[in-house]
Amino acid sequence: MKKVKIGVIGAGSISSMHLDAYASHPEVELVAICDMNRTRAEEQAAKYGIPNVYSQASELLANSEVDAVSICTWNNTHAEFSIAALEAGKHVLCEKPLCQTVEQALEVEAAVKRSGRVFQVGFVRRYGETTRILRKFIDAGDLGDIYYAKASYLRRLGNPGGWFADKERSGGGPLIDIGVHVIDLCWYLMGRPKVRSVLGSTYYKLGNRSNVKHLSFYQAADYDASKNDVEDMANALIRFENGATLMVDVSFTLHAIKNDTTISIYGTKGGAQVEPELQIATEKHDVMLNLLPQADRLSFDFASGFRSEIAHFVSCCLGRAETLSPVEDGVEMMKILCGIYESAAAGKEIRFDDNL
Numbered sequence: 001m002k003k004v005k006i007g008v009i010g011a012g013s014i015s016s017m018h019l020d021a022y023a024s025h026p027e028v029e030l031v032a033i034c035d036m037n038r039t040r041a042e043e044q045a046a047k048y049g050i051p052n053v054y055s056q057a058s059e060l061l062a063n064s065e066v067d068a069v070s071i072c073t074w075n076n077t078h079a080e081f082s083i084a085a086l087e088a089g090k091h092v093l094c095e096k097p098l099c100q101t102v103e104q105a106l107e108v109e110a111a112v113k114r115s116g117r118v119f120q121v122g123f124v125r126r127y128g129e130t131t132r133i134l135r136k137f138i139d140a141g142d143l144g145d146i147y148y149a150k151a152s153y154l155r156r157l158g159n160p161g162g163w164f165a166d167k168e169r170s171g172g173g174p175l176i177d178i179g180v181h182v183i184d185l186c187w188y189l190m191g192r193p194k195v196r197s198v199l200g201s202t203y204y205k206l207g208n209r210s211n212v213k214h215l216s217f218y219q220a221a222d223y224d225a226s227k228n229d230v231e232d233m234a235n236a237l238i239r240f241e242n243g244a245t246l247m248v249d250v251s252f253t254l255h256a257i258k259n260d261t262t263i264s265i266y267g268t269k270g271g272a273q274v275e276p277e278l279q280i281a282t283e284k285h286d287v288m289l290n291l292l293p294q295a296d297r298l299s300f301d302f303a304s305g306f307r308s309e310i311a312h313f314v315s316c317c318l319g320r321a322e323t324l325s326p327v328e329d330g331v332e333m334m335k336i337l338c339g340i341y342e343s344a345a346a347g348k349e350i351r352f353d354d355n356l
C-alpha cells in the first residue's frame, strides 16, 4: 500500500489533533516534525514515534522524503510556509485562517496554481458529521434557496493570550480566530455566493479579562496575558450578490451569562439549526415540522472532525478526491474578514468590486 509521508510544521496545541488523526490513518507515515521551540517538537516526536525533528520549517521542507505537510503555526507564518512548501513540491493542509491579508491569500493561490499540488484550507467544520448530513438535505433541494444565515460564537472568557492576542502574529482577535469558522461554515452551506459588501463593528471594551478568578479557559501553548491589542468583540452584516445575507457576532470576552455557539440557516423550503444541535425546520401538508436527525452526534465534534478532514486530505494526496476546502475559498474568506476589519475602522460599509 502506498503511504503518504507527512511532516507537521508547528507542534503546539492544534498539532495534537493533526498528529492523532495522521497516526491512526493506515495510509500515512509520520516522518517529520518541526517547531522553533525544539523541546516541544521533540516531545511530540517521542509521543508519535516521528524520526526527524527540526526547529526550522525550511529544514523540514528540504527533506525530500516528505510528501505533504500540515501547517500548524501562528497565522503570520501561514502564507510564507504554504508558498515555500508548495515550491518544495509538497501537498499542503494549512490551518485556518489561510493567512492575514487578501494580498497574501492571492499569492498563496498563485503558488497553488503554479505547483499543481493539493492545497487544503483547514476549515475543519466543513468536514464535521453534522455538516455532511445537512449538505445531503441542501443538495437535494430540501431547504430551497437559502437567503439568510445567522451565527454567534460568543465566549465570555476565552482570549487564549500569547500570539492569539498579538495582532502582528494573529491578524486580529475573535473575528479571524473563531469567526472564520462560523462565517465559512454558513457561507459553505449557503452555496458559496459571491460577497457584495460587508458592514462590521469591532469593540475593544473589556480587554482579555485575565483578572478573572475561579474560571478556567483555553490558553495558547505560550500563554501570556501581558500583551493584548486585538478586538474583544466583533459583529457584521455580510451581503451577497444573490441577495442573501449573513449576520455574525463573535467574542473572546463579553459580559454574557454563558458561552454561546448558535448557527442557523434559513431557506425558502426549510431551515436548519446547525449548532448547538442539528435540527431541520420544514413544512408539509400545512403543518410545520421540526426534524431531529437520529445520529450519534448532533453537534460538531473536534476529534472526529479532524479525523475526517485529514482522511480527506490524504485521499486528495493519493489522487482519489478533490479537496472540499480549496485555496479559492480561503481567498474569499480573507476578503470577508479583512473587509469587516476595514469596515469597522472606516465606520462604513465596504463594497467589493468585480476585480477582487
Ligand SMILES: NC(=O)c1ccc[n+]([C@@H]2O[C@H](COP(=O)([O-])OP(=O)(O)OC[C@H]3O[C@@H](n4cnc5c(N)ncnc54)[C@H](O)[C@@H]3O)[C@@H](O)[C@H]2O)c1
Residues within 6 Å of the ligand: 009, 010, 011, 012, 013, 014, 015, 034, 035, 036, 037, 040, 055, 056, 057, 071, 072, 073, 074, 075, 077, 095, 096, 097, 122, 124, 162, 163, 177, 220, 221, 222
Ligand atoms: N481548526 C481549529 O479548530 C483550530 C483550533 C486552534 C488553532 N487553530 C490554528 O492552528 C494554528 C496554531 O494554533 P495553536 O493553538 O496550535 O497555537 P500554539 O501557540 O499552541 O502552537 C503554535 C506553535 O507554532 C510554533 N511556531 C510559531 N512560529 C513558528 C515558526 N516560524 N517556525 C516554527 N514553529 C513556529 C510555536 O512555537 C508553537 O509551538 C493557528 O493558525 C490557529 O488559528 C485551528
